Structures are given as C-alpha cells and as structure tokens.
Amino acid sequence: MKKLARKDYKNRKKNVKFVKTYKILKSFSKNYYLTKNTRWNANLTLTELPKNQNKNRLVNRCIFTYRKSAFRQLYSISRIVFLKLARQNQIYGIKKNVW
Template structure:
C-alpha cells in the first residue's frame, strides 16, 4: 500500500490539470509561452503519474485495468476479472 499522502497528492495534481486544461489549450493556441510559464507547475499533464486504483502503487501499472500487476494477480486468482484465467502448462 502506498502512502496516503502520495495518493492524495496525485489526486490534487489531477484536479489541477483538469482545472487549467482549457486555459493551457488557449495559451498554446495563441502561442503565449510566457503566459504558460506563469501557470502552476502541476497544471501540466506531464507531471501526472499513473497509480493503482486499489493500492496506490506507482510501478507495475497495467493501463487497461488501471491497477498494479500485484493487484491484478490477486483479483485474477480470485476470478474477479472477467475473461482472465490462470494459465498452466
């Protein structure tokens, strides 16, 4: 489990990106790079990092399922992910 402070910080970044998205688009369209530089750093979407929806883990993230590899494995073993079965050969 990730630190709750890190998960909350990431949620705040997502909110900041959403808040300034329209303004960033307008400034880019007008090529006002000075205005862009005056926006908060966390308003840039490149500062976002994918985190597991269950555990908040930042590494081993599977985009299709929006969870980490560890959470994916646990849910797959329990049969809670439709269409996923454990293979054995």
C-alpha cells in the same frame, strides 16, 4: 497511502483548472497568422503557469495500492494486484493458464 491519494486528487483537480488555459495559449503561440507580439505574450503567460499542474506530471497509480510502477492501463491496477485477482478468478475472462 491516504496521503498519496489526497495528493493525487489535489493535483488532478488543479490540472483540470489549467487545461483549458494551457490549450488556448498553446494554440495562440503556434498560430503564425497572429502577430509576433501576440504569440510572444502567449508564450510568456505559458511560462508563468505552474509546472506541477501540467498533464505530463500526473502519475497513473493503482486504485488499491497506489503503486506507480508496473501499472496496467486497461484495468487501472498494478501488476501484483492483477495477478492476485486473476488467481482468485475475480477478473472476468482472465484465467490462469496451465499447460
């Protein structure tokens, strides 16, 4: 798990570094008021950026278990941890429903 945490931290740190460049180049490539040559160069430099640092490649993971499947966006934890904490009444406002 420590390895996944380190890898995720490193990927997010690299992503922050390339976000500004990516947005600027993307806006240049979509701007039709610029010359064709400028837009072409923007597209070329976009293809040269590392693919792993794209924001779409980042994976949301649970804080406790680093699971990526059944991830709850609101609480940033996985389904299993959410159920365990809900049963122990450690999440405010969540209570097990009994009929």
